[in-house]
Amino acid sequence: MTEPVAAPAVPPALADLVAWMTTRPIFPSKAENGTRHAGASDLPFAEAGDGSAIQIQHIDLNANLWISTLRVPPGFKALKHYHTGHVYGVTLQGRWFYAEAPEVVNSQGSYLFEPAGSVHTLCTPPDVTGDTLVWFAVHGSNINLDDSGNVVSMMDARFALEIYRRYCKALGLDCSKLIVIGE
Numbered sequence: 001m002t003e004p005v006a007a008p009a010v011p012p013a014l015a016d017l018v019a020w021m022t023t024r025p026i027f028p029s030k031a032e033n034g035t036r037h038a039g040a041s042d043l044p045f046a047e048a049g050d051g052s053a054i055q056i057q058h059i060d061l062n063a064n065l066w067i068s069t070l071r072v073p074p075g076f077k078a079l080k081h082y083h084t085g086h087v088y089g090v091t092l093q094g095r096w097f098y099a100e101a102p103e104v105v106n107s108q109g110s111y112l113f114e115p116a117g118s119v120h121t122l123c124t125p126p127d128v129t130g131d132t133l134v135w136f137a138v139h140g141s142n143i144n145l146d147d148s149g150n151v152v153s154m155m156d157a158r159f160a161l162e163i164y165r166r167y168c169k170a171l172g173l174d175c176s177k178l179i180v181i182g183e
Contacts, residue, residue: 036179037177038057038058038177038178038179039177042177043055043056043057043175043177043178044168044171044173044174044175045069045071046163046164046167046168050076051072051073051076052070052071052072052073052076052078053070053071054068054069054070054071054164055068055069055071056068056160056161056164056175056178057069057178057179058178058179058180058181059157059160059161059178059179059180059181059182060157060180060181060182061157061158061161061180061181061182061183062181062182063139063157063181063182064085064139064140064141064156064157064158065137065138065139065157066137066138066156066157066160066161067135067136067137067138068135068136068138068160069092069133069134069135069136070133070134070135070136071131071132071133072094072096072122072124072131072132072134073124073131073132074124074125074126074127074128074129074130074131074132075124075125075126076122076123076124076132077099077121077122077123078121078122078123079121079144079145079146079152079153080099080119080120080121080144080145080146080147081119081120081121081142081143081144081145082116082117082118082119082120082142082143082145083114083116083117083118083138083139083140083141083142083143084116084117084139084140084141084143085116085138085139085140085141086113086114086115086116086139086140087112087113087114087136087137087138087139088111088112088113088114088136088137089106089111089112089113089114089134089135089136089137090109090110090111090112090134090135091106091107091108091109091110091112091132091133091134092108092133092134092135093108093130093131093132093133094107094108094124094128094129094130094131094132094133095107095124095125095128095132096122096123096124096125096128096132096134097123097124097125098120098121098122098123099120099121099123100119100120100121101120102123105125106134116139116140119145138157140156141154141155141156142154142155142156161178161180164178165178
């Protein structure tokens with residue numbers, strides 16, 4: 001008959017880890033980091049001087065992600081641009097389209113996915129009633145182009161955050177509810 005082999009001794013630190021793992025809830029019972037909230041009127045719209053305005057709600061500097069609501073008037077045409085990452089958009093009010101595909105009109109409730117690198121020019125029809133509001137989640141940088149396709153400017157999450165905060169400070173506007181990750 002063979003003697004039973006003794007189980008190896010478990011180091012105390014490993015025993016503590018096992019004890020923690022067996023008592024830890026499978027699902028979180030409370031928020032460890034908490035959620036953050038910004039109401040529709042908690043953050044100001046930054047006017048661009050061309051009739052458009054942007055209300056930034058959330059910036060994640062680690063992911064180069066910026067989430068905002070864009071407000072544009074009837075007959076508006078943005079600079080032609082592309083994004084280095086994907087963009088997701090939901091139309092909250094009004095109508096808009098891309099000059100490169102005018103037959104595809106986004107209206108209230110429309111969802112749009114823009115793959116990274118797609119070149120487009122956001123426009124609103126001149127006959128739309130009131131401003132158009134679109135919620136965008138932009139991953140990566142926004143590269144603006146002139147009519148010849150040359151780069152004229154670039155916006156990423158860090159630059160968007162800096163411009164938005166400086167705009168609000170210059171006008172005495174409160175942007176303290178802006179959700180910023182990565183600072």
